[in-house]
Amino acid sequence: MAILEENKQPEATLDPPWLAFCKLCRLPNLFTAWSDILAGFFVVSFYSSQQSTGIDFPVELVCLLAASSLIYSAGMVLNDYHDREIDAQQRPYRPIPSGAISAKAALAIAYGMIIGGCLFALLGGYVYVESAAIPWRGGVVAVVLSACVIAYDAVLKRTALAPWIMGSCRFFNILLGMSLAQELPLETSWQVFGYDSGQLLFAGGIGLYIVGVTWFARTEAVASDQRMLIAGALLMLAGIGMLAALPAVEPSVVGLRYLTPSGFWGILVLLSLVLARRAVIAITRPEPQNVQLTVKQAILSLIFYDAAITLAVCGTVWAVTIVALLLPMLGLRRWMYST
Known part of the structure; x- marks a missing residue:
């Protein structure tokens, strides 16, 4: 019996669920997505009130930050879901291969966050009456952004198109930050979708x-x-x-x-x-x-x-x-x- 105890190997300690989830979402990198949203929002807000002495932090901004956070985090979760077999060999400590979060749960979480992100972006345009010049634009941009995220993780990650799809995700994240502008550019200026x-x-x-x-x-x-x-x-x-x-x-x-x-x-x-x-x-x-x-x-x-x-x-x-x-x-x- 003593021999069996001596030969018993210690089991790896799993991360608690909250920590495993944060690691799965690459929480430190989330703030780069926030910087895109803030930059885009500040730019169009300043344009809408050029002579004001400050920029408000309305509910619309909170909705946009929530939308970007959920879609970005969903992309990180989908990345690990589709890489789970490779990670099992090369990075077994990660949440899915370690068993801290099941692959089925990760997939459900990812698509739940994508749906939630799109709804937050759409909601932001309708928080206040006439708060955004094109209230539905945020929802549309969020859907396009989500499509790019899914395409990258599920299909294109290992193709030559992958870097361009990743760049497109950042492109649309900036546009998401600008999507709920109260004022549109001058009619005389060249523009696409506002x-x-x-x-x-x-x-x-x-x-x-x-x-x-x-x-x-x-x-x-x-x-x-x-x-x-x-x-x-x-x-x-x-x-x-x-x-x-x-x-x-x-x-x-x-x-x-x-x-x-x-x-x-x-x-x-x-x-x-x-x-x-x-x-x-x-x-x-x-x-x-x-x-x-x-x-x-x-x-x-x-x-x-x-x-x-x-x-x-x-x-x-x-x-x-x-x-x-x-x-x-x-x-x-x-x-x-x-x-």
């Missing part, structure tokens, strides 16, 4: 930047192909270049009211130099650690790029609000993984 060229350029720049980040990270777990890393870095640069082109499309909802074009470009250059240094190291020495550090820096930089646009359009207070999202993001990374 978004003018500046709004689309902002969302497109962030989207293309994420295409580059995703391309850069395609094989981060092993020694990466330098050509793929260079392509990813160039795509990130192209996305930043689109943001730099914003002064050229004025007048626009995304009008640079608090910074001159040269000041705005200077901020983008300073932010990009830090990332460029990481990228050069990863390209010249494409070991997994160098690539992963670059990807983490690129994800962190996303919040700063959102804040830079907000600073130029709305002023310091609103930009600092977005940068402050780094505090919970970095704090939570100490307790749970984010990739």
